[in-house]
Amino acid sequence: MSTNVRRKNQGFTLIELLVVIAIIAILIALLLPAVQQAREAARRTQCRNNMKQLGLALHNYHDVHKVFPIASYYDFSGLDETPPVWDARLNSQWAWSVMILPYLDQGNLYEVLGVGDRTFEQAANDPEGLKGLRSPLPAFICPSDIGEGLNENRPFPDQPGGPMVVPVGTTFAKSNYMACNGNRGDGDGIFPSGGGMVAIKNVSDGLSNTIMVGERRSREGFWAGIWAGQELSDQGITNVWCLAGLTEYQMNTGKHSLDPSDTNAVDNPKIAFSSEHEGGAFFLLGDGSVHFINDSIQWNDSAADSNDVGIYHLLGSMNDGLVVNEF
Structure with missing residues (x-):
């Protein structure tokens, strides 16, 4: 027992x-x-929704100002009445993404930054302004891009002899969403270089055939994005590529699309569009629709004005007059 x-x-x-x-x-x-x-799948859905919100905000901005914002502002005095004037002496450096903050329920942040009254640098030199510039905004962050909300890869550089007194190494809130400058370095997209402002009527290729915003992963080092503005280098020159990207470079790899005979052509993944999603990235088109474009999309290593240019290349331009096939 x-x-x-x-x-x-x-x-x-x-x-x-x-x-x-x-x-x-x-x-x-x-x-x-x-x-x-x-x-x-949930993160991809949220990323798509983020882009839809950006598209809605951009179109609301257009409804008010009759133009889309530009990638980076230089002198936007009289913004409500006339398009800003390009003037490097009055370099405000604010990004396109800052201009749509009021349409993303971030009107208070817009006021704290003092947009329209002071430059990006001036806001960064103000304690409250700097706090705002370091505020991660979910609307600009892809959930698949893990890590801190600050862009640790892009510290505010030194500018010897200049007015900047922000401590070297100061970082700003990151953004995974870049304006499309076009398919060439001279900018032929909805957010062209050179300070141009684009209205819907200027997009002759059709809004549904033109990329407005694309993704960039934050592990692209120095060229990883921020939502606040365009920074000055230690040489005192500006660079817009923390705010914008090109379809001139192949997605995720950065392979250059210039004619192979061009000895200046180099691979540059840092200013290409990229993402942490497997197989491609999300893109916001001019009509407000969001598409996941596979990174195997047709892309030809040919001259920018050639009829052999691939579909991805063509999607970056708003007025090249070439037919974009299904993608």
């Missing part, structure tokens, strides 16, 4: 315990990919 009682009180043997652990491990191994896929 006592022998039977002892047997009933015995626990698992070592072999039985190992078998149970092995079964649990197998179940976890089977379920984990499904859980990860479900999480990534």
